Amino acid sequence: MRKAYHEELDRIAESLVEMTHLAASAMSRATTALLDADVSLADSVIAADAEIDRMREQVDLLSFDLIALQQPVATDLRVVVTSMRMSSDIERMGDLARHVAKVARLRYPASAVPAELRGTFREMGTVAELVVEKAGSVIAARDVDAARDVAREDDAMDRLHRALFTHVTGSDWPHGTETAVDVVLLGRYYERFADHAVSVAERVIWIVTGEWGDEAAGGHDEVSDHTVV
Amino acid sequence: MRKAYHEELDRIAESLVEMTHLAASAMSRATTALLDADVSLADSVIAADAEIDRMREQVDLLSFDLIALQQPVATDLRVVVTSMRMSSDIERMGDLARHVAKVARLRYPASAVPAELRGTFREMGTVAELVVEKAGSVIAARDVDAARDVAREDDAMDRLHRALFTHVTGSDWPHGTETAVDVVLLGRYYERFADHAVSVAERVIWIVTGEWGDEAAGGHDEVSDHTVV
DSSP states (O other), X not given: OHHHHHHXXXXXXXXXXXXXXXXXXXXXXXXXXXXXXXXXXXXXXXXXHHHHHHHHHHHHHHHHHHHHHHOOOHHHHHHHHHHHHHHHHHHHHHHHHHHHHHHHHHHTTSOSSOGGGHHHHHHHHHHHHHHHHHHHHHHHHXXXXXXXXXXXXXXXXXXXXXXXXXXXXXXXXXXXXHHHHHHHHHHHHHHHHHHXXXXXXXXXXXXXXXXXXXXXXXOSOTTTOTTTO | OHXXXXXXXXXXXXXXXXXXXXXXXXHHHHHHHHHHTOHHHHHHHHHHHHHHHHHHHHHHHHHHHHHHHHOOOHHHHHHHHHHHHHHHHHHHXXXXXXXXXXXXXHHTTSOSSOGGGHHHHHHHHHHHHHHHHHHHXXXXXXXXXXXXXXXXXXXXXXXXXXXXXXXXXXXXXXXXXXXXXXXXXXXXXXXXXXXXXXXXHHHHHHHHHOOOOGGGGTOSOTTTOTTTO
């Protein structure tokens, strides 16, 4: 029974790691679709989100059954409960990648991103992919130090997001309101994507140490919230 | 033992309902702060969010201990696991109210909302308060029909959000980029607030029926997502 139990726990962790790969791929392809105004790539991101949703549901049902049938305690229970939260974070990351792809689709054949902001979005895409892949490694290895790295990487996203915001709301913004709105919402999607990666990493810290991260006190979008930039 | 157990379950439900009252009050006061450019009211909303965060943590620890010590199964386990998800939804609603208050604070002594949009935001505030109070009643009564009402109320929010978006991105928007950005992000905060109320209601449907709502398949911001308006 215990062997089957640990196999189930491993299966849940593997599914979560696989979900991070899918989310990383989705955001990477969404960024390319956005910058290259590639509508068929955007469509593929939008379609692929269903697989992340399906895996989330599978992780949640597995976790629920494991609690009901095996009645884990202590660290094992923390792992299972936390898995359901991580699946929710990663599923939301998939949604945010899909949102980016939809903006790409909506503005096709133009790109939603003005030329001078392409570099910023390319960098946000790179950071997004990095933080979610790191979050996946953190899940696989239960590595608390690496988990703290994810929060540091998120600082880079916050800086990019702030710079974006300052540029768009500057008095010399030449691209009109619709583009401003696209850019600001896109920026928020990337920034929230990274926030959820930080949440995943902090949940691993909780599994290992039993201590709640800052996440429990209200999420990560303070620093980069538009009201404080 | 079973008596203590059901008392604990009741205590969790009561805490969740109390959290919905706090979130309703927060969004109501944030809306007033926004429309009246009332900076001390905005500050009180920002400060009060810590109480919602504290209650969320309390619900999660209570739920976790209940699973560990009482090993509930079937519906009882569904209730406890789902409570932790509802606490997360409601805590996020508190964050979103705080975001609205922060925009009010940032633009003080002006109002972030142009005169012709005051009615729309007042209505969004009313719908937000309504859906979260209804979600609270749904938790208290485990009322599946009322839960489905919440989703219908959310349609009103989506219509308001779409109208806002169309207005801001219209070619005759006279208020400049910064105000457009404020209005669009504010609109998103209200819309996400209502989405989380729908999630809470759908989680109650899951408790009662054992069926996953649409929520499990990826959240509610499709309809009002800016990419499809």
